[in-house]
Amino acid sequence: MQRYSGFGLFKHSLSHNENWQRMWRNPTPKPVYDVIIVGGGGHGLATAYYLAKVHGITNVAVVEKGWLGGGNTARNTTIVRSNYLWDESAQLYEHAMKLWEGLSQDINYNVMFSPRGVYNLCHTLQDMRDSERRVSANRLNGIDGELLDAKQTAAEIPYLDCSKNTRYPVMGATVQRRGGVARHDAVAWGYARAADALGVDLIQQTEVIGFRKENGVVIGVETSKGFIGGKRVGVVTAGNSGHMAKLAGFRLPLESHPLQALVSEPIKPIIDSVIMSNAVHGYISQSDKGDLVIGAGIDGYVGYGQRGSYPTIEHTLQAIVEMFPVLSRVRMNRQWGGIVDTSPDACPIISKTPVPNLFFNCGWGTGGFKATPGSGHVFAASLATGEMHPLAKPFAMDRFHSGALIDEHGAAAVAH
Amino acid sequence: MLQIFCPHCGELRAEEEFHAAGQAHIPRPLDPNACTDQEWGDYLFFRDNPRGLHHELWIHAAGCRQYFNATRDTISYEIFETYKIGEKPSVTAKPKAAAPGEQA
Numbered sequence: 001m002q003r004y005s006g007f008g009l010f011k012h013s014l015s016h017n018e019n020w021q022r023m024w025r026n027p028t029p030k031p032v033y034d035v036i037i038v039g040g041g042g043h044g045l046a047t048a049y050y051l052a053k054v055h056g057i058t059n060v061a062v063v064e065k066g067w068l069g070g071g072n073t074a075r076n077t078t079i080v081r082s083n084y085l086w087d088e089s090a091q092l093y094e095h096a097m098k099l100w101e102g103l104s105q106d107i108n109y110n111v112m113f114s115p116r117g118v119y120n121l122c123h124t125l126q127d128m129r130d131s132e133r134r135v136s137a138n139r140l141n142g143i144d145g146e147l148l149d150a151k152q153t154a155a156e157i158p159y160l161d162c163s164k165n166t167r168y169p170v171m172g173a174t175v176q177r178r179g180g181v182a183r184h185d186a187v188a189w190g191y192a193r194a195a196d197a198l199g200v201d202l203i204q205q206t207e208v209i210g211f212r213k214e215n216g217v218v219i220g221v222e223t224s225k226g227f228i229g230g231k232r233v234g235v236v237t238a239g240n241s242g243h244m245a246k247l248a249g250f251r252l253p254l255e256s257h258p259l260q261a262l263v264s265e266p267i268k269p270i271i272d273s274v275i276m277s278n279a280v281h282g283y284i285s286q287s288d289k290g291d292l293v294i295g296a297g298i299d300g301y302v303g304y305g306q307r308g309s310y311p312t313i314e315h316t317l318q319a320i321v322e323m324f325p326v327l328s329r330v331r332m333n334r335q336w337g338g339i340v341d342t343s344p345d346a347c348p349i350i351s352k353t354p355v356p357n358l359f360f361n362c363g364w365g366t367g368g369f370k371a372t373p374g375s376g377h378v379f380a381a382s383l384a385t386g387e388m389h390p391l392a393k394p395f396a397m398d399r400f401h402s403g404a405l406i407d408e409h410g411a412a413a414v415a416h
Numbered sequence: 417m418l419q420i421f422c423p424h425c426g427e428l429r430a431e432e433e434f435h436a437a438g439q440a441h442i443p444r445p446l447d448p449n450a451c452t453d454q455e456w457g458d459y460l461f462f463r464d465n466p467r468g469l470h471h472e473l474w475i476h477a478a479g480c481r482q483y484f485n486a487t488r489d490t491i492s493y494e495i496f497e498t499y500k501i502g503e504k505p506s507v508t509a510k511p512k513a514a515a516p517g518e519q520a
Contacts, residue, residue: 242465253461255438256490301436304467304491310417311432344461401457 001197004108023189024196029203029228033061035383036221036230038208038244040064042073042184043361043368044236045191045202046376047383049107052198054377055384060200061230062192063223065207069188072238075306075338076369077261077283077295079274081118081179082143085134088394088406089347090141095391096374097143097178103373109190111182112288116273118179119148119157121323123168123279131174138176148173159270159326168280168322181274181285181293187372203228211248211358218248218358234359234383239304239339241362250354252362253344253400257298258337259366260308260316264330266290275323282319292330294320298340298366308337340365345405350379350392359383360397421498422476423484429476437473439463440485467491471505474498 002008002021012020035051037044040062051057064070080100082093104111122128128147135145153173154162162170196202210222211233220229235244239256267290276283282296296316299308313335321328343349343363348371350361361379364371378389388396399405418431445451445459464470470490475483487496487507496507 240467242463243467246464246466251458251462251464253457253463255463255465256467301488301493302438302465302470302472302490303493305493309431400461401453403453403457 001108001193004110023193024202027201027203029061029063029201029206029223029225030059032220032229032231033201034059034231036060036228036233037062037236037383038221038233039071039236039238040068040188040192040202040204041071041236041238042069042188042191042372043238043364043375043379044234045069045188045195046372047234047236047361047379048200048202048376049191049195049198050377050380051384052195052200055380057384058199060195061228062195062200062202063206063208063221063228064202064204065224067204068192068202069185072338072340072368073184073188073372075259075261075336076184077285077293078181078184078369079118079179079276079283079285080113080115080182080370081176081274082370083118083120083134083138083145083174083176083179084408085137086406086408087137087141089408090138090143092348092374092378092391092395093371094141094143095377096371099373099377100182101178103182103187103190107190107194109186109193111186111190113180113182115178115180116285117175117177118274118276119153119173119175121153121160121170121275121277121279122172122174123170123277125171127279128171131172135174144176144178146175146177148175157271157273157275159324160275161323161325166322175273179274181287184369187369191376208244209247211355213355217356232357232359232383232386234361234379236361236379238362238364238368239341241341241360245353245360248353248355248358252341252349252360252397254341254349254363255302256304256339256341257301258303258305258308259295259298259340260312260335260337261293261295262313262316262332262335263287263291263293264327265333267292267330270326271324277319277323280319280322282316282323284320284324291333292327294332298342299337304339306337306339308335340368342366344400346408347406348375348395349397350375350382350388350395351397352388353397357386418493418495420474420486420495422479423498423500424476424480424482429479433476433478435475435477437475437483439465440471440473469496469507469509
């Protein structure tokens with residue numbers, strides 16, 4: 001792998017940037033791999049990278065039906081935070097947060113991680129109580145968090161409407177200053193490049209259409225380009241996980257919904273942090289390019305069409321204008337939908353399945369991007385050893401039969 | 417925006433009046449106490465979540481406030497039919513595992 005550096009930039013500028021190495025190979029599949037990962041998004045690529053780097057398992061294939069990072073990795077609002085209420089999820093997301101902090105150096109790729117602070121607004125007395133509880137829980141778990149009153153909030157977010165005349169007056173906010181945003185595409189590309197350099201085969205334009213089993217044990221995947229053998233198979237297919245489970249012969253406690261996001265025309269810097277509101281339900285940040293990046297809730301019905309409905313767009317923008325009336329005449333440039341796999345308790349499923357040697361990492365719902373490094377890290381450990389990583393254990397699928405749910409609905413700072 | 421025909425009102429109305437309520441035809445176990453954890457968990461949480469034809473429950477929340485069922489394509493979002501609770505779907509292009517139940 002060609003190392004990226006300031007010196008490299010200078011050197012390549014002398015040859016008009018025509019001699020850059022390709023970021024990854026385009027290999028033909030081998031007959032058998034130690035591990036096959038289905039799904040070449042952020043989580044799948046991170047899994048492949050940590051398998052190779054931490055566990056020394058380099059005979060790995062990532063099988064992707066489209067192109068790398070073309071699904072939800074390219075469609076989210078890039079927010080990174082770890083202020084979750086319950087211990088299990090707080091530890092998992094904080095694990096990811098710690099990896100974010102050194103990620104660009106680790107994979108020698110600038111993922112533009114920008115810990116600019118994530119604010120969660122409180123609009124009611126109950127919001128304030130819940131937030132105080134969450135900040136306290138976060139601190140006990142070693143996660144930074146502060147509770148701000150209305151005055152402090154107004155001082156830190158100048159354009160936020162903190163007047164008493166609003167329908168849902170801002171009473172305060174919590175802030176996680178280590179939270180922020182990262183460049184979503186760079187995360188996928190960076191992991192892909194680093195994994196490829198360690199010998200992982202990234203196989204694009206190849207759709208998995210079935211799982212081959214022998215005596216009930218999975219021995220590989222049937223793809224649109226033929227059979228690929230694998231001793232262990234990890235499925236990381238987000239919105240299409242329900243479909244993959246059906247191919248493998250079982251069901252998941254998931255429903256797939258479109259989740260929309262929008263970006264505005266580029267404007268001058270106006271928002272220097274991430275601002276989320278649970279009560280009016282919207283979140284907003286500003287990219288380095290100047291676009292406002294906006295998101296909110298899912299479309300209510302089960303859907304696989306990567307677009308969303310107009311009522312949801314309207315509700316999203318209502319929330320944004322409620323918070324920032326100054327933005328009421330900003331024009332929206334683009335709008336899109338990603339398919340998120342929502343679980344009943346708004347927590348992921350990182351689990352063994354009824355099929356031996358087949359593992360699923362799914363159910364991240366509306367909040368998977370922030371977990372990308374942590375998710376890959378613990379899933380790689382699970383695939384390498386065949387036993388679930390301690391941080392992943394509480395997220396096993398059997399919690400939906402045992403009743404040990406991790407109820408992050410709303411508890412996790414915004415409704416999922 | 418989806419235009420949904422409410423079988424109770426007998427009219428085509430805008431999507432905003434409705435709420436989707438998930439997969440239809442999931443009969444509640446007659447004796448929940450007799451269920452194993454496996455059966456009860458399956459009933460509560462596990463869903464088909466198909467990519468394609470989906471029989472699902474809707475409520476006309478800002479209208480007659482009654483539940484009904486719809487058969488919809490989850491990729492194109494085309495609605496093939498809506499029908500009252502208790503009725504069976506007439507569009508079942510793909511064979512469906514779950515038996516049509518009385519209610520959901």
